[in-house]
Amino acid sequence: MMPVSVKFQITLPDDLALALKRAAAKQKVPLAEYIRVAMTERLRRRRATVGDPFASITDLGDAADADLAARVDQILYK
Numbered sequence: 001m002m003p004v005s006v007k008f009q010i011t012l013p014d015d016l017a018l019a020l021k022r023a024a025a026k027q028k029v030p031l032a033e034y035i036r037v038a039m040t041e042r043l044r045r046r047r048a049t050v051g052d053p054f055a056s057i058t059d060l061g062d063a064a065d066a067d068l069a070a071r072v073d074q075i076l077y078k
Helices: 014-027 031-049 068-076
Strands: none
Touching: 014 031
């Protein structure tokens, strides 16, 4: 089963739109992907501040640069 996607239309200030476009270009990813990743990270950080003690480490194992064994103390005892 394919995941369901929802399309949004938003209006951004010119400076924010330009900053997003530049950041996406610098990382060589499509603008939509850059915005999705940024929003996901923001929501993950927010969950960490509202009572989920493990939200900040959710999905770390999926990160391309994850070396959990070497960073376990740093991750758990920030």
